[in-house]
Amino acid sequence: MPGTASGVFIGDEWYAVAASAELGPRPLARTALGVDLVLYRTAAGAAVVLRDRCPHRSAPLSMGEVDGDAIVCPYHGMHFGPDGRCARVPGQARIPPGASVRSFPVLERYGLVFAWLGEAARADPALLHAISAYGDPAWGTSRGYHHFRASYLNILDNLVDPAHTTFVHRRTIGNAAAAEVAIEAVEDGDLVRVGRWVDDAPPVPIVQRFAAPRGNVDRWQFYFLKVPSVSWVDFGAFDTGIAHTPEAQARAPYRVLSYAFLTPETAASTHYFWFQLRNIAVDDPAVTAEFEALYRATFDEDKALLEAVQRVEEREPGVAPVRIASDAGVARLRRIIARRLAGEAPPGER
Ligand code: FES
Ligand SMILES: [Fe+2]
Missing domain, CATH: 3.90.380.10 (Naphthalene 1,2-dioxygenase Alpha Subunit; Chain A, domain 1)
Incomplete structure (x- = not known):
């Protein structure tokens, strides 16, 4: 397997991260491409995918609760909206700079929830x-x-x-x-x-x-x-x-x-x-x-x-594996993967 753990993944892709039926008002923890995610649905039913790590003291947000459109950290109650930005800090009026978690583009189709974990600017729904x-x-x-x-x-x-x-x-x-x-x-x-x-x-x-x-x-x-x-x-x-x-x-x-x-x-x-x-x-x-x-x-x-x-x-x-005639598809596949990996930075880091 080439490269580091993150270097083996192609980030710029719509990846299925849950069945639509799995997602409700309770947060769901899921790992994809080595990145820990929290998934939930807002009160209006929209699917949300965020990094599962509070920027305050690293509590997994998936252990928290959903309140309207926001997810509430289980540790000290900071609220984060679907865009990942902190909307409320209990006990203070000021939102500290940098108080946000990464939010990932989401698409729901075919009874599945898809997230784009690579470069967000490239997350075109037409690519699904x-x-x-x-x-x-x-x-x-x-x-x-x-x-x-x-x-x-x-x-x-x-x-x-x-x-x-x-x-x-x-x-x-x-x-x-x-x-x-x-x-x-x-x-x-x-x-x-x-x-x-x-x-x-x-x-x-x-x-x-x-x-x-x-x-x-x-x-x-x-x-x-x-x-x-x-x-x-x-x-x-x-x-x-x-x-x-x-x-x-x-x-x-x-x-x-x-x-x-x-x-x-x-x-x-x-x-x-x-x-x-x-x-x-x-x-x-x-x-x-x-x-x-x-x-x-x-x-x-x-x-x-x-x-x-x-x-x-x-x-x-x-x-190294021995190759046989029926590996024709495998050889092509591995070439395409190498080409895609060569053109990308690791997922979850942009
Ligand atoms: S660790 Fe999340 S609010 Fe403190
Ligand atoms: Fe099979």
């Missing part, structure tokens, strides 16, 4: 990855969260590595027949796409069940990673013989977009917020529960493996 299907009634949503005691770098590797599916996920989404099919990796700016079409094959069980095609299908599975924080898998199928166009994919009888938003917590741990959008049984809560259970079990498999890798690497760091 757009998901047009989210909130569209033609799509059903399932969702969850995993905490990984693993470096985000190793998790990103895993997300552009469809080859692991056959082995790590043999009990959930794996498919032995796919093990020997070549996978193509494409790089476009900060986006890596890895995947393939499997043509003229019998439908896999889940497609059979929900789309009931009459004969063989062409199915696609593409893993996208927008470095460093957004991953999605686009999976779908339609009747063999239909041209492979985006329009045909949009009309497919079975399609699932499985998103994950990753946020490094520390150099060795990662928040993993996930949801799936599906175009079948969109309003059926039983199917939502089934998807949540399936994806939870699948990500549990990744978690067990990646946490074991983390332990091995921590006991014996600095061993």
